[in-house]
Amino acid sequence: MESRIRKVVNITYEKLTASLPQESMLDELIYLTKRLLTLKNKSSFDPIYIGLFGSTGAGKSSLLNAIIDQQFFLPVSDREACTSCMVQVNSNRGENYEAKIHLLSLEEWKEELKNLVELVKKPEEEEEEEEKAEEEEGEEEKEGDVVEAVRKLRALYGKDAEARPYSDLLSAKLLVNIPASKCIQLKAAQAEELSDELDPYIRCDNYKDVKEPAQDDVGSRMRLWPLIKYVEVTIPKSDVIPEGVVFMDIPGIGDYNSKRDEMWKETINKCSVIWVISDIERVVGDKVHEVLLTESIKAYQGGMCSDIALVVTKSDKLHLKEYLRKRRVNNIPIETKHDAILDRNITVKEKKSHGMKKKLKRTLLRDSEVLHKPDLVYTVSATEYWWEKHLTKEETEIPKLREYIRNIYLKEKKQLLMDYVTEALGIVLLAENFNSTQDMVNHYQQIYLEIFVEEKIKALEKEIEKCFAQLEQPLNEGVKQAKSSHQKAFFQLLTQDTGYQGFHKTLKAVCQNNGVYASRIFARIDLNSALAQPIYDKIGPMFANIFRIQWGTRASLKSSLDMFKFSVQEKIRDVWKKSTVANDNCKLKFFIAETNIILSTLEREILKKKLDIYQSLPLSILNDLQPYYEEAAKIQGRQSCQKMQNILLENIERQMQGRMFERAKEKMKMQLQELKITIIKRLWMDISTMLKLVLSHQEEHTERLPDFQNEYREIEEIHEELQRM
Numbered sequence: 001m002e003s004r005i006r007k008v009v010n011i012t013y014e015k016l017t018a019s020l021p022q023e024s025m026l027d028e029l030i031y032l033t034k035r036l037l038t039l040k041n042k043s044s045f046d047p048i049y050i051g052l053f054g055s056t057g058a059g060k061s062s063l064l065n066a067i068i069d070q071q072f073f074l075p076v077s078d079r080e081a082c083t084s085c086m087v088q089v090n091s092n093r094g095e096n097y098e099a100k101i102h103l104l105s106l107e108e109w110k111e112e113l114k115n116l117v118e119l120v121k122k123p124e125e126e127e128e129e130e131e132k133a134e135e136e137e138g139e140e141e142k143e144g145d146v147v148e149a150v151r152k153l154r155a156l157y158g159k160d161a162e163a164r165p166y167s168d169l170l171s172a173k174l175l176v177n178i179p180a181s182k183c184i185q186l187k188a189a190q191a192e193e194l195s196d197e198l199d200p201y202i203r204c205d206n207y208k209d210v211k212e213p214a215q216d217d218v219g220s221r222m223r224l225w226p227l228i229k230y231v232e233v234t235i236p237k238s239d240v241i242p243e244g245v246v247f248m249d250i251p252g253i254g255d256y257n258s259k260r261d262e263m264w265k266e267t268i269n270k271c272s273v274i275w276v277i278s279d280i281e282r283v284v285g286d287k288v289h290e291v292l293l294t295e296s297i298k299a300y301q302g303g304m305c306s307d308i309a310l311v312v313t314k315s316d317k318l319h320l321k322e323y324l325r326k327r328r329v330n331n332i333p334i335e336t337k338h339d340a341i342l343d344r345n346i347t348v349k350e351k352k353s354h355g356m357k358k359k360l361k362r363t364l365l366r367d368s369e370v371l372h373k374p375d376l377v378y379t380v381s382a383t384e385y386w387w388e389k390h391l392t393k394e395e396t397e398i399p400k401l402r403e404y405i406r407n408i409y410l411k412e413k414k415q416l417l418m419d420y421v422t423e424a425l426g427i428v429l430l431a432e433n434f435n436s437t438q439d440m441v442n443h444y445q446q447i448y449l450e451i452f453v454e455e456k457i458k459a460l461e462k463e464i465e466k467c468f469a470q471l472e473q474p475l476n477e478g479v480k481q482a483k484s485s486h487q488k489a490f491f492q493l494l495t496q497d498t499g500y501q502g503f504h505k506t507l508k509a510v511c512q513n514n515g516v517y518a519s520r521i522f523a524r525i526d527l528n529s530a531l532a533q534p535i536y537d538k539i540g541p542m543f544a545n546i547f548r549i550q551w552g553t554r555a556s557l558k559s560s561l562d563m564f565k566f567s568v569q570e571k572i573r574d575v576w577k578k579s580t581v582a583n584d585n586c587k588l589k590f591f592i593a594e595t596n597i598i599l600s601t602l603e604r605e606i607l608k609k610k611l612d613i614y615q616s617l618p619l620s621i622l623n624d625l626q627p628y629y630e631e632a633a634k635i636q637g638r639q640s641c642q643k644m645q646n647i648l649l650e651n652i653e654r655q656m657q658g659r660m661f662e663r664a665k666e667k668m669k670m671q672l673q674e675l676k677i678t679i680i681k682r683l684w685m686d687i688s689t690m691l692k693l694v695l696s697h698q699e700e701h702t703e704r705l706p707d708f709q710n711e712y713r714e715i716e717e718i719h720e721e722l723q724r725m
């Protein structure tokens with residue numbers, strides 16, 4: 001269907017441009033050609049992003065390899081050996097496997113360097129005692145933030161880099177060259193070959209043995225990893241993954257570097273589907289995936305996400321004897337590992353689906369589509385997909401996930417195609433229209449229509465205000481809640497009696513990064529969002545209701561827009577019927593098609609704006625707290641940890657009791673107000689332009705366009721077929 005419609009659009013364009021006069025084109029013709037050209041050049045539809053969201057080691061890369069049916073493609077991490085950067089997997093029509101490694105610019109690196117140096121700084125004399133204990137402990141906590149910072153510095157500046165001051169490092173030459181393009185491109189004919197090439201860049205385990213700056217090629221490659229911003233890989237067209245699907249491998253906690261962290265957030269928000277990935281041995285009890293689920297629900301609320309699932313990995317990891325001993329119910333006898341795996345899969349699914357539904361219901365609407373999916377939880381095994389030792393391919397559930405992707409893909413693609421066809425229909429109708437010298441309505445009817453539309457837009461503005469006003473009460477309740485609650489997690493962090501010695505460094509990093517820090521030990525810390533959470537908890541369902549796009553209810557923005565559209569379309573049908581002017585229905589059809597396009601374009605823009613509105617709360621809070629973060633970040637010397645805690649606690653408490661939350665609320669309301677104005681302005685402009693095109697008194701043009709009857713019929717046919725699907 002896509003190629004059929006593209007063909008018609010191309011033919012229409014050729015026909016039109018061939019017949020156009022060279023000079024003094026009428027406005028209508030200019031408009032028409034421009035629209036058609038835009039449509040023709042829309043080379044591919046927006047990709048559909050699927051996010052695999054999980055901690056390092058959860059099995060994301062292995063899962064992706066299985067899904068794309070390439071056993072050795074994305075490097076798999078054995079014991080923390082791979083950097084946890086974001087990886088984007090596309091497919092294209094080419095023959096090759098390609099990778100692009102995007103690097104931080106020198107400026108972006110310098111910004112990170114400053115924070116890293118602070119983090120690894122040697123203790124000043126007064127602090128020494130505090131620190132000594134920590135150093136002794138150091139060896140044990142390999143994953144710590146400080147250890148990671150040291151690794152990065154050593155990779156780029158050589159041995160003992162952590163002992164050098166910032167100014168020194170700033171002027172030092174990096175042991176690697178950053179290519180001017182900030183991008184390294186690799187290409188290979190085979191998946192494995194590319195994987196081998198990619199591997200040294202993102203592996204970071206061997207640097208420790210490299211004492212001296214390795215100037216050779218491989219050594220240099222192995223030092224680049226701290227600079228990687230993200231990696232983009234492209235696989236050739238594949239039978240298992242439809243074109244236009246993009247996978248995003250998203251590490252669980254975000255990133256220390258603010259540029260990367262920004263990207264991390266953006267990426268989550270552009271995913272249509274988010275899979276929270278969790279290891280089966282951790283999924284029960286471990287809380288990490290709960291945090292990830294909360295992040296995903298935020299993306300569902302604020303971003304493009306319309307579907308969430310929990311994918312539990314490594315279902316093959318099972319010790320039969322242990323499992324049997326722990327298993328309580330004995331009604332179904334289990335003898336083989338195969339049976340035990342499947343048995344556990346069922347239990348995990350039941351338990352996790354239940355928990356997820358409970359959590360989703362708290363923030364989303366009861367009739368949200370995601371709550372009514374047959375499967376919320378998948379239990380997969382990437383290893384067994386290749387081995388088939390205990391499980392069949394079907395039982396690894398990899399094919400099931402592919403089916404899932406296919407369904408999402410078809411659903412979204414159908415919608416995109418529908419929009420495209422509707423637009424084509426409108427344009428061809430407009431072209432047909434051009435030749436007609438008949439007026440659609442008489443002069444009075446025209447004025448009458450214009451007034452009608454103007455009034456309807458005014459009424460719509462009121463409706464939108466009413467719609468947004470529904471947030472007022474939950475917002476107020478949220479502010480009240482935020483002020484009175486002691487926001488446990490948040491205060492726990494700040495008042496932590498540091499059982500963990502490196503805590504004050506973490507706290508320092510939190511302050512340096514304005515309250516947001518992806519710590520290896522404490523997972524993601526985001527003080528501003530944590531403070532806003534009680535408000536989010538209160539407004540959640542209503543916010544979802546207002547911005548819902550599936551089944552509009554009376555309370556939603558979409559239903560106000562729909563009502564507006566229907567009443568305007570109804571009116572023009574009415575006027576057209578009563579028109580005394582002799583008339584074909586070509587103009588009427590154009591009008592209907594064009595209003596549909598205007599409104600659906602607007603809806604897509606609203607979806608994008610939604611994110612700004614949703615994020616306005618923590619941004620406003622950050623704005624109020626910034627001076628105190630800065631103040632605390634400067635603290636040095638004896639008992640710096642205690643001092644930092646005091647500054648933060650005192651000031652945050654004061655701000656909380658002051659108007660911080662009210663200001664956040666006002667910011668959100670302001671954003672809503674802005675959205676309303678944008679909607680009204682856009683509608684007014686687009687609809688009056690369209691009315692002018694349809695209703696303006698037509699004079700006999702000297703130019704005549706060719707006949708587009710055939711093209712029109714073909715497009716209409718496709719349109720109907722799509723509707724029946």
Ligand SMILES: Nc1nc2c(ncn2[C@@H]2O[C@H](COP(=O)(O)OP(=O)(O)O)[C@@H](O)[C@H]2O)c(=O)[nH]1
Binds near residue numbers: 384
């Ligand atoms: N037994 C088993 N191990 C797996 C499976 N998938 C991944 N792993 C192992 O888990 C570790 C981390 O996997 P990786 O895909 O790199 O995780 P990522 O960091 O999330 O990308 C590696 O040692 C893999 O071999 C699985 O299905 N079964």
Ligand SMILES: [Mg+2]
Binds near residue numbers: 060061062076077249
């Ligand atoms: Mg990985």
